Amino acid sequence: MAGQSVIVISLFVLLLLASSSAATEVLADPSIYNVLDFGAKGDGNTNDTLAFVKAWSAACHNSKTPSTLLIPAGKTFLLSHINFEGPCNNFIYVMVEGNLKRTNEIWPEASGWLLFIQIKGIKISGSGELDGQGANWWSCNEKNNLHMLGCTDAQILGLRSINSPMMHISVGNSERVNISDITIIAPENSPNTDGIHVQESRFVDIRNSIIGTGDDCVSLSEGDENIFVNNGGSGFAKNISFVNIIMNDVLNPIIIDQYYCPDSFCDASSSGVEVIDVKYIGVTGTSSSEVAIALNCSQSVPCSGIVMDTVNLSSANKGGKVQSYCISANGYTKNQVTPAVSCLTQ
Incomplete structure (x- = not known):
């Protein structure tokens, strides 16, 4: 009888250790960097900028393998200007499932609200929304919602951008950029709210997107080569x-x-x-x-x-x-x- 008790207890301990190990693998995937784990609140009122900066640094600079910066669904994150700066150690995926809202601040030296700089191999996608709170800034010629500068092999997919203070998505000095399935909305009387602006860039593919703004839907500037705009629907001039x-x-x-x-x-x-x-x-x-x-x-x-x-x-x-x-x-x-x-x- 005593021997049977030992067998049962030993089996229970083994099962407990196995389940604990499996849970650790699921809950602590080292390649996923959730902004909540770095102190973000996501309540729409607390400034979560510092938490995003810390999470980006860990995902981009510390990870030796392809990594994911996770912005979880069901949350609204209030953010100031951020430089998501490379180069990164490996490919990085920014999963935007929650909503991002711009703070009511002025950044004289910044060229945009969310800047992705000098990154080779990045995917920014999800069902989240970027709200630039543009109505406060349309008389001031303020900053872009999302600016990609000096990036290569980049994708921007599925996002929704509304009320940018200026241009919604801008691409500069970049190469091999795919922008697809984007929704961009701003009132028709909002000034200079270009949907997608491309400058000094090569091999940019824009497709399957819905854009309705107060200015150009897609604008091209000097130094552009091999820009493709497809399946854009209809509109007017x-x-x-x-x-x-x-x-x-x-x-x-x-x-x-x-x-x-x-x-x-x-x-x-x-x-x-x-x-x-x-x-x-x-x-x-x-x-x-x-x-x-x-x-x-x-x-x-x-x-x-x-x-x-x-x-x-x-x-x-x-x-x-x-x-x-x-x-x-x-x-x-x-x-x-x-x-x-x-x-x-x-």
Whole structure:
């Protein structure tokens, strides 16, 4: 009987040790750095910046293996400006499942709220929301929500960005960046709230995203190469003015083309972008092509409110002539317009 008791007790001890070991492996995965473990509260009122800085340092600089910075769901983290700075020891995954909210502060030296700098191999994704609290800053030309600078092999996936003080997501001096399935929202009267801004970067792929802001949905700047924007849906271009412009030997000086197809392998569908209220005022000079004015608008979404006022374009070739091409465009001409645009009524 005593021998049986020893066997039962020994078996119980072995099972207890085994279950304790398994629990340790699940609860203390060394590759996951949860911001809550570094002191973050996630109550939407406490400034959690320091906890995020500590968690980033551990995940980026201390880990010898690919690591995850976890921002858990069901929490709202109040954050000041943060530099998430590399280089990191290995690939890093920033899992944004909770919501991030900007503090009401000014950072004169910072170029953005959340900055990811000099990182090779990073994925930022999740169902979380970045709230830039932009209404307080729209009159001040403040900072971007998320800025990626000098990064390579980067992904930004699935996030929702709202009310950025300025641009929502900006990419600078970076290479091989994939931005996908992003939702970006700001009021239509919010100034300079570009959805995604790309500058001095190469091989940037933007796709499958919903963007509605007070300024450009996607803006490209100097030094960009191989930028791809795909599956963006539809929208409009309106209230655009071209004033007092001199053209010199220009191919297609004035052109609106809703059937644009640069590689000749496009389908027959026209653009879903509606073109409204575009003015050409005081445009003069020479055209290297016979068609100096081309309004190639969609039959399903015609151009409207097109105005030509004091336009004078001639051929850049000696003895050459110029003409206009016009389809599905509505508007009017004012003063002298050469060449004449038949579909715009005087």
